[in-house]
Amino acid sequence: MNKKICVVLVLVFALSCLAACGGDYIDKASQNLNKYIIQLSYDEESQIISGVETFVFTNDTENTFDVLKFHIFANAYRQDAPMPIVAQNQKVKAYVNGYSYGEINFDKISVDGVDAAYSIGGDDNDILEVPLGKSLYPGQSVEVEMIFEIQLANIKHRLGYGDNTVNMGNFFPILCVIRNGEFLTDSYCCNGDPFISEMANFEVGLIAPENFVVGTSGDLILTEQITGGVKRTYAAKSVRDFALILSKNYTAQEKVTGKTTLTYLYFDDENYEQNAAICEQALEYFNNLFGAYPYPTLTVAQADFCFGGMEYPRLVMVSAEQENEDYQWSIVHEIAHQWLYGLVGNDQYRDAWMDEGLTEFVTLMFFDAHSEYGYDMKTEIATMMKSYTTYVDVLSSYLNTFDTSMQKPLNEFVSEQEYVYAAYVKGCLMFYDLYDTMGEARFKKALLSYIDTNKLEIASAQDMIDGFSIVYGVDLTGWFEAYLTGKDILSQVK
């Protein structure tokens, strides 16, 4: 054997390892995850979703549990919910046909086949507590079955129906994240995305009329004709949530990008070719920036939605009611979330700046790298800076003092506007400053490293700070803290 052959063999081995180690980490991780098996039936006339959820939980912590706690965000749509589902200024856009309400009701909950005396609590009646009737020790498993009905509200929101789409986001009981043996039971908040969840495996069956086109967080694994409709079953491994969107009016554009089948679903888009193309460009760009998207499908779905868009694993909703420039910005922003929220999670309740600020900045990087869309990074940053300082100046003079800290729970932002300026605008300016300080090459290297180190996990703020510090070779803790606590002097941003 000569050396040249050796080199080729080593190279072949290295390449096959890279291929095997790529998306396969999704499969590998899935072997140790909790599982949700959810059977759903959607009735168009009553706008009711009937469901049976089987949740298989394995206690992989060092703690012992006698109760499991779940978020039931479907209850946030109740008429008497103390926390409004949207801020006052969004109500006209959300409730286009007048106020409408929804909720989730349980018929029965059982644990390992035995009826459970469950209770519903939390600040917004959106935390479900299921006593296990025994102590669940580390390493032990339990199966919780829940039979429920969800009444959908007529609202252009994460969960609800509009004239064109039925949006099913954050709809099913999902386990609260466990930290140090305690469940994180933050209730719904209309500021931001008040969600945090761990990776899990899903199998979701949906019975719906056949003329509905469905976008989901999973792969279609089975289609069965049944009386009154069709049952479609989807599966997804290692995702932190599962959402669906249905429409009778969808047209689909499908394209393979890298190893991912990318589907663009739209019901009203005269620029559909251009917008399908930007989906593809965004996926390609972020594949390079963050490392290859590890899932086989990604669906970008036009939606009846009162905000710009909403991210779910492998599925994003983009509001149809935007001018094309804003629409395209939303598409790119939501695709970036596939890594910044999807693959690497964060506590979106307390650290919204981590995903929203960075997502906004990498969206700007995308547009700066694609000059055909007419954006220029320096111009956009200058505009953002002006908007931010004007906002702070006006509020500071009005209130005498103004809190510009970014790292606080969603319910401590006094308004949605304050949240948006802190998490998105100031967040984007902060990451631009970091990019400008580190230089493009090191900033990009740090992004790759942050994603690779924290993939499939929920990263803390310190994980992110460490990621940038290691690549830069300087401890950036103080630098980040100045921004996060509001002690920064933003006018120094060039």
Ligand SMILES: [Zn+2]
């Ligand atoms: Zn976002």
